[in-house]
Amino acid sequence: MLFDKTGTLTQGKTVVTDVDVFTGSRSLLLSFAAGLEHLSTHPLGEAILTKAGEEGVDPAEVSGFTYLPGKGLTGVIAGGLIRAGNQQIIEEAGIKAESDAEIKIKQRQEEGKTTVLVSRDDQLLGLISIADSVKPSSKAAVEGLKKMQLSAGMVTGDNQRTARAVGMMVGIDRVIAGVLPDDKEKEVSRLQQQKEVVAFVGDGINDAPALAKADTGIAIGSGTDVAIESADIILVRDEITDVVAAIQLSRKVMGRIRLNLFWAFAYNIILIPLAAGLFYPKIIFRPEYGALAMALSSVTVISLSLLLRRYTPPIRIQNSNIMPDTIAIDPVCGMEVKTETAEFTTTYQNKKYYFCNKGCLDAFVKEPDKFLNNNQ
DSSP, rough: OOEEEEIIIISSSSSSEEEESSSHHHHHHHHHHHHTTTTTTHHHHHHHHHHHHHHHHHOOOOOOEEETTTEEEEEEEEEEEEEOOOOOHHTTTTTTOHHHHHHHHHHHHHHTEEEEEEEEEOOOEEEEEEEOBBTTTHHHHHHHHHTTTTOOEEEEOHHHHHHHHEEEEEEEEEOOSSOGGHHHHHHHHHHTTTTTOOOOOOSGGGGGGHHHHHSSSEEEEEEEEHHHOOOEEESOOOOOHHHHHEEEEEEEHHHHHHHHHHHHHHHHHHHHHHHTTTTTSOOOHHHHHHHHHHHHHHHHHHHHHHGGGGGOOHHHHHHHOOOOOEEETTTTTTTTTHHHHOEEEEEEEEEEESSSHHHHHHHHHHHHHHHHHOOO
């Protein structure tokens, strides 16, 4: 079972959590990044534009805008070539980060955040970190798959560190990182060539080719129309545990089909010889008894099939037994966290705080007053 990350395992609601300035000012960094993202349709761009708006920073005017799929954006601002994207776009430009910047980039990535590097000409200006909290049900879905002896993997365009951090949060060890939007289909094909049966779960436009290529494509109901059209199974609810429920239901149906076939053949194997007079004259099978037996065969098969209406996948029962969730706000990144399923918590000054990932927890433990004062 291969999962897309953004919007499938995560909420798909991104927020800027950190703005680290290496050269220049914070407002200049946000202005350059917002100027480029204003011309983009990437979900991360919305988070940067929102952050700039909150701080009263206007997007800079851009000319010569270029979108590089899987890498980032470039454009000319005030005569300088501005780049905003992942490490690949920076490294390909020959721009090297100082040791302090490298440490900060690594730290943000290990916190499970997506990092957007911003440069001007040959100088790295800063780093914008964006968080997308994991869906509370993602870990339960992965655990459910493992109980059914199914392997789970995650494919994402994020760097290896960020991908690994998110994978650890949901219990996925098989992480395929640094995948360009158009290469998800290739990853599905590669696994199929290794004689694996692949189901792909996604929700975005870029997921459509992979959904079509997979042996079974599963689309989230809240996803894009093209993804839904390309999938074999549509999850009506935006609930990732329904992937497990769909498999449990399909296995139950196949088991019932086999049971129905057994009874249908059992009736015929036993009664056809009797009706043919194989044991005559010791046993005489009257025609009316034969008609009754055939009717009972049909009633048995139909009744067993109708009993499926009462079937509820075990994971649905498990979820229904969980108390209603209470929402808390992560004091570091501002993401919503369900207190009943929160894995990362700490107590400070007799108050309990909840965090969406270990990185936010570690940051809070180091400087709790900093984040509490920012939220006042």
